[in-house]
Amino acid sequence: MSSHGIRDRVAIVGMGCTRFAEHFDKGTDDLLREATSEAFTGAGVRKEDVDAYWLGTAQSGMSGITLARPLALEGKPVTRVENFCATGSEALRQAAYAVASGAYDLAMAVGVEKVKDSGYQGLNAFPIPNDGTQRSLTAAAMFSMVAPAYAKRYGVDPNEMKTVLARIASKNHANGARNPKAQFRKEMPVEKLLAMPPVAGGLSVFDCAGVADGSAAAIVCRVEDAARYTDKPLVIKALSFVAGNGSGLEDPSYDYTQFPEVAVSAADAYAQAGITDPRAELAMAEVHDCFTPTELVLMEDLGFCARGTAWKEVLAGTFDRDGELPVNPDGGLKSFGHPVGASGLRMMYEAWLQLRGEAPEDRRISTYGKRSLALTHNLGGYPGEMVSFVGIVGV
Amino acid sequence: MADGATRERVPAVEGWFSIGDAPALIGNRCTSCGTVFFPKASNFCRNPDCNGEVFADAELSRTGTVWSYTDAQYQPPPPYIPRGDPYQPFAIAAVELEAEQMVVLGQVADGFGIADLHVGSRVELVVETLYSDDERDYLVYRWKPLS
Numbered sequence: 275m276s277s278h279g280i281r282d283r284v285a286i287v288g289m290g291c292t293r294f295a296e297h298f299d300k301g302t303d304d305l306l307r308e309a310t311s312e313a314f315t316g317a318g319v320r321k322e323d324v325d326a327y328w329l330g331t332a333q334s335g336m337s338g339i340t341l342a343r344p345l346a347l348e349g350k351p352v353t354r355v356e357n358f359c360a361t362g363s364e365a366l367r368q369a370a371y372a373v374a375s376g377a378y379d380l381a382m383a384v385g386v387e388k389v390k391d392s393g394y395q396g397l398n399a400f401p402i403p404n405d406g407t408q409r410s411l412t413a414a415a416m417f418s419m420v421a422p423a424y425a426k427r428y429g430v431d432p433n434e435m436k437t438v439l440a441r442i443a444s445k446n447h448a449n450g451a452r453n454p455k456a457q458f459r460k461e462m463p464v465e466k467l468l469a470m471p472p473v474a475g476g477l478s479v480f481d482c483a484g485v486a487d488g489s490a491a492a493i494v495c496r497v498e499d500a501a502r503y504t505d506k507p508l509v510i511k512a513l514s515f516v517a518g519n520g521s522g523l524e525d526p527s528y529d530y531t532q533f534p535e536v537a538v539s540a541a542d543a544y545a546q547a548g549i550t551d552p553r554a555e556l557a558m559a560e561v562h563d564c565f566t567p568t569e570l571v572l573m574e575d576l577g578f579c580a581r582g583t584a585w586k587e588v589l590a591g592t593f594d595r596d597g598e599l600p601v602n603p604d605g606g607l608k609s610f611g612h613p614v615g616a617s618g619l620r621m622m623y624e625a626w627l628q629l630r631g632e633a634p635e636d637r638r639i640s641t642y643g644k645r646s647l648a649l650t651h652n653l654g655g656y657p658g659e660m661v662s663f664v665g666i667v668g669v
Numbered sequence: 670m671a672d673g674a675t676r677e678r679v680p681a682v683e684g685w686f687s688i689g690d691a692p693a694l695i696g697n698r699c700t701s702c703g704t705v706f707f708p709k710a711s712n713f714c715r716n717p718d719c720n721g722e723v724f725a726d727a728e729l730s731r732t733g734t735v736w737s738y739t740d741a742q743y744q745p746p747p748p749y750i751p752r753g754d755p756y757q758p759f760a761i762a763a764v765e766l767e768a769e770q771m772v773v774l775g776q777v778a779d780g781f782g783i784a785d786l787h788v789g790s791r792v793e794l795v796v797e798t799l800y801s802d803d804e805r806d807y808l809v810y811r812w813k814p815l816s
Contacts, residue, residue: 348717
């Protein structure tokens with residue numbers, strides 16, 4: 275038994291992404307059509323040419339009909355997938371594996387979420403009956419618990435910890451400000467962020483990802499066919515996924531300073547891709563910065579720096595766009611916004627732009643032209659009980 | 670309570686049907702391929718072979734033939750507003766419109782049940798009260814069997 279992966283067997287040959295925003299004038303159908311149409315046009319294919327579709331949405335529709343209807347697909351297999359906030363990545367993973375298996379020549383992964391006029395702000399719109407013992411805190415509250423635990427374990431002064439978190443938000447806002455498709459396009463200096471009132475624990479609303487409507491799409495084919503569609507394909511090196519078993523909620527040794535599911539999926543992805551030193555080998559990473567403490571801990575879980583050192587690296591600018599390893603150059607969930615089903619594919623869209631040299635000059639990563647691999651990391655759930663996806667692509 | 674003669678009569682859903690002497694469903698027609706939609710299409714044409722995005726409002730046929738039918742013997746959950754207590758069952762017919770040949774589902778007119786319907790029988794569109802408040806009667810389209 276082993277996780278073999280599909281290194282160098284499948285390529286992304288077309289992508290699309292809507293602006294992430296409060297799209298009060300657009301419905302799920304419109305967002306799906308906009309993202310897929312950009313991907314079809316880019317790859318020079320028609321919807322009829324794509325053999326199978328995977329649709330990721332957490333709460334904007336059920337079944338493949340959610341995509342087949344607005345695209346008016348005729349006789350196509352469409353599979354709807356859901357895996358918490360990693361739903362978009364899951365759609366890509368399934369489409370890529372389907373092509374690698376030989377079952378289809380051309381497949382599309384689409385992610386969408388339309389939450390802004392659902393009458394419910396945020397997630398969890400379909401509460402599923404349970405035994406009443408599940409946590410009922412807000413997502414912000416659950417992730418805010420990471421900050422004091424991390425500061426205590428590694429001896430970071432509480433005020434310094436606040437600055438570290440503000441530094442992460444400020445970086446992502448600076449990147450998002452340069453991105454026309456981002457939800458929030460304003461730079462936010464650290465001093466301003468430090469003055470924000472708290473909403474949960476030590477987190478202010480500016481420590482939280484934007485909740486947005488949006489859609490993103492990717493077309494995949496076998497690597498040997500990629501030249502038919504583009505001269506600059508994005509080759510899949512690794513797709514890894516771990517569904518946690520919730521043991522963090524019962525295990526007294528789980529201390530909220532790390533996400534074991536992420537570390538395991540990262541190790542698997544690096545093994546699939548043959549990466550031994552991610553910090554030196556990756557050109558960039560898009561990570562799941564749902565809240566600022568999440569991004570902090572991810573830097574360690576993904577092996578970008580040693581345990582207990584990410585806070586220093588953040589302050590040193592290691593993960594800035596012009597730093598040693600740019601993280602979230604498109605603005606991240608923080609500034610680009612987080613339409614749950616679309617986020618994983620939105621991350622891949624930034625890798626698509628950056629590695630192919632299509633990101634605008636003022637948002638280009640420092641590593642462009644020197645390194646050729648990008649990582650996307652997408653998680654869902656909460657500390658102690660989460661799912662984690664890690665994907666690696668290259669040109 | 671306002672006097673019955675002066676009560677305002679308004680559609681329960683604005684823009685779906687007219688309420689004059691000869692009421693009709695209001696759909697729209699794709700200006701590229703001519704496909705008719707009810708309820709109205711917006712933003713894009715659902716015909717798989719058409720890329721049209723522009724639509725013109727269209728009044729639909731007032732008569733049609735019954736394609737199939739059923740009734741609701743149990744009271745539906747809200748937002749359904751019961752007509753009285755005890756609950757009175759109502760019939761529902763799927764009707765193929767005379768000219769457009771599309772099938773539109775609707776309640777059957779007051780006083781008629783499934784015993785009055787059969788596949789292929791002719792019906793016409795009428796407008797009747799769905800529910801009322803102190804000032805207004807809220808109207809809905811219904812299918813009335815033609816003898």
